[in-house]
Amino acid sequence: MQNALRRPLSPNLAELEPFVRRGKDRTFDNLGFSGGGWNGAGDDYETTGLLIACGGSSEWVGNSCVYTLPSKGPSLERILSASALAALIRRTADAWEPEWGVAISEQHRDVLKPRRPKGTPYVGWVTYLAQHRGTLPPLPSPVRIEPVADKGTLIILTPERFTVSNPEHVALAERVRELLDRAGLLKPLHAQP
Structure with a gap:
């Protein structure tokens, strides 16, 4: 995945903006930005992830925000x-x-x-x-x-x-x-x- 970062990101503009900018497609401006993250959970079934593609204007690639929720266990039961x-x-x-x-x-x-x-x-x-x-x-x-x-x-x-x-x-x-x-x-x- 582009933007591989193996450390926590704080939910503030100073950290998120450079991360998102690294996800910019350098070849095609109309494809926008992409990036993602996960919660770092040790057990696969507790993993929660996020993939974002935004700022695009191409009819071939959509803008999206996809959450992957836990597949089982206590976290799934809560959400x-x-x-x-x-x-x-x-x-x-x-x-x-x-x-x-x-x-x-x-x-x-x-x-x-x-x-x-x-x-x-x-x-x-x-x-x-x-x-x-x-x-x-x-x-x-x-x-x-x-x-x-x-x-x-x-x-x-x-x-x-x-x-x-x-x-x-x-x-x-x-x-x-x-x-x-x-x-x-x-x-x-x-x-x-």
């Missing part, structure tokens, strides 16, 4: 709740003002990937959509909607743990996806080649 994931997406949306964001398992993403139009937002357990994408339609129960300042909206499908093994969860996610798509909220960010 794998609707309220914790909503807080993570809310803080990310408030700081970065993305077009969309989602808290989704790899299993759910893999189920959706083959039929998802390229470049369109995923709809997962917790989904964020920027306000300028449009007005949310009425959504079925138990879906909860929460504003993120004046920037957008969180859509929380269910207060209980979302699992792909629960057909009701998958059906609810698909129903919400259909409603959002019909309302024009799931358009791609860029025209796809």
